[in-house]
Amino acid sequence: MQHNAGFTRDDVVTAALEIGVDRFTMGKVARRLGVSTADLGRTVSSRDDLLVACLERVSADATLPPTGLSWQDYLRRLSDSLWDVLDAHPGLDHTLINLAWAYVPFMSVAKRAHNALVSGGLRSEDAYLALNYTLSTVLTAHQQAVAMAETVESDRQPGRSERGIDVATRMWDERFGDSSAALGMRGPNELHSGDDTDRVPFRPKESWLDRGAMAPKLEVIIGGFSSLSDVLSGAGSNGASRGPSPASQSNDTRESSVNTLVLVFHPNISESRVNKALGAAAESLGGNITVRYMYDIYPDFNIDVATEQAALLGADRIVLQYPMYWLSCPPLLKKWLDDVLTFGWAYGSTGTALHGKELLVAVSVGGAGSAYGREGAHIYTIHEFLRPMQGTSRVIGTKYAVPFLSVGALEITDEAIARRAQDYAAVLQTPELPLLDIFG
Numbered sequence: 001m002q003h004n005a006g007f008t009r010d011d012v013v014t015a016a017l018e019i020g021v022d023r024f025t026m027g028k029v030a031r032r033l034g035v036s037t038a039d040l041g042r043t044v045s046s047r048d049d050l051l052v053a054c055l056e057r058v059s060a061d062a063t064l065p066p067t068g069l070s071w072q073d074y075l076r077r078l079s080d081s082l083w084d085v086l087d088a089h090p091g092l093d094h095t096l097i098n099l100a101w102a103y104v105p106f107m108s109v110a111k112r113a114h115n116a117l118v119s120g121g122l123r124s125e126d127a128y129l130a131l132n133y134t135l136s137t138v139l140t141a142h143q144q145a146v147a148m149a150e151t152v153e154s155d156r157q158p159g160r161s162e163r164g165i166d167v168a169t170r171m172w173d174e175r176f177g178d179s180s181a182a183l184g185m186r187g188p189n190e191l192h193s194g195d196d197t198d199r200v201p202f203r204p205k206e207s208w209l210d211r212g213a214m215a216p217k218l219e220v221i222i223g224g225f226s227s228l229s230d231v232l233s234g235a236g237s238n239g240a241s242r243g244p245s246p247a248s249q250s251n252d253t254r255e256s257s258v259n260t261l262v263l264v265f266h267p268n269i270s271e272s273r274v275n276k277a278l279g280a281a282a283e284s285l286g287g288n289i290t291v292r293y294m295y296d297i298y299p300d301f302n303i304d305v306a307t308e309q310a311a312l313l314g315a316d317r318i319v320l321q322y323p324m325y326w327l328s329c330p331p332l333l334k335k336w337l338d339d340v341l342t343f344g345w346a347y348g349s350t351g352t353a354l355h356g357k358e359l360l361v362a363v364s365v366g367g368a369g370s371a372y373g374r375e376g377a378h379i380y381t382i383h384e385f386l387r388p389m390q391g392t393s394r395v396i397g398t399k400y401a402v403p404f405l406s407v408g409a410l411e412i413t414d415e416a417i418a419r420r421a422q423d424y425a426a427v428l429q430t431p432e433l434p435l436l437d438i439f440g
């Protein structure tokens with residue numbers, strides 16, 4: 001909105017970001033815009049108000065990695081993206097570390113990253129922790145890199161400046177380097193008196209000016225979470241998103257005690273590659289897992305509502321398995337929803353029949369994972385296209401599990417399908433599925 005003074009709140013935010021989130025003052029912003037500090041009051045109420053607007057702008061502009069990556073690759077790409085954002089906004093690292101509430105405007109972006117990690121195979125709790133570790137590591141490594149690159153006036157040669165890394169290197173060499181050792185210059189502040197070679201890794205390196213100090217730490221984090229949750233390596237490399245890792249969800253692979261109803265909605269299951277394999281994997285589990293091929297049962301679309309409702313009542317977990325068609329579902333599934341989830345039974349004040357049951361959608365998607373998400377051809381994420389299912393789950397009171405996605409289904413290899421089927425079987429045997437939260 002244009003204001004009398006000829007500048008907008010957006011202009012004020014831009015000016016503050018140009019000055020730097022940790023160093024702008026209302027006076028500096030006003031001067032940059034060529035207006036008085038009092039004029040600024042028409043668009044922002046305080047410095048904190050302006051800072052929130054700055055952080056919201058940075059958050060809205062943030063580009064996340066594409067979906068469909070393994071959680072390991074997602075974390076790597078995410079840390080790179082975050083580093084770029086920090087480079088683009090001097091002082092942001094400092095603000096995020098030192099200001100208690102500064103992370104709050106980034107929550108929706110963090111949640112999207114969390115979802116991508118879960119879709120990439122990490123257990124939900126681990127994904128939160130992995131994000132936390134990664135963000136702290138990137139922030140501190142970046143802040144350190146900035147300090148190393150910053151030039152300061154030399155205390156040795158007045159009038160000349162030197163970079164932080166040069167001062168640090170000189171100081172390190174004076175204390176621990178060979179020449180200083182020969183001159184007997186080791187001071188009382190020396191860390192310890194062991195062999196000098198064991199300190200060499202601590203000698204400043206030029207790579208610390210960029211991501212050199214961050215990358216190895218990130219690999220340690222990834223390694224830690226891999227062993228913690230025993231996640232299988234190599235997820236996503238074959239075009240198949242691994243979805244919630246069976247191993248990460250539970251170590252318990254004994255026969256499931258969860259009564260599970262798998263409803264497969266595929267118009268042509270005999271020609272199917274992915275859904276046929278997933279259906280077969282589910283069938284092979286036997287026990288209390290029932291698989292029904294709905295297009296075979298209802299070739300004329302004449303759904304027997306009483307039979308369907310009885311089947312649902314007997315299940316603790318309902319799985320809707322289908323290929324994505326036109327960013328939605330095959331028509332029989334839509335009709336099944338319309339016919340079976342009746343008022344007073346599935347929703348409405350007395351419609352509590354399905355309350356508390358788990359609902360898992362298992363969807364195969366022809367497009368590559370990278371086609372979904374803000375940078376992909378479809379712009380929206382798969383989770384966003386699945387919102388009607390998630391919303392339906394909310395209305396009927398079921399617990400909406402993290403969807404089991406098989407992406408790149410048109411070009412997926414037979415080996416990848418076989419792995420996907422194994423993962424599906426393991427997910428179906430998991431005692432309790434991770435849930436996708438409401439804005440996930």
Ligand SMILES: Cc1cc2nc3c(=O)[nH]c(=O)nc-3n(C[C@H](O)[C@H](O)[C@H](O)COP(=O)(O)O)c2cc1C
Pocket residue numbers: 266271272273274275276322323324325326327328364365366367368409410
């Ligand atoms: C009518 C139709 C519509 C489709 N729409 C989409 C779509 O919107 N997005 C997508 O990624 N794939 C789409 N596909 C590809 C299917 O999702 C893909 O062929 C299927 O998941 C592969 O699973 P299957 O091997 O079990 O058949 C569509 C396919 C058909 C036949």
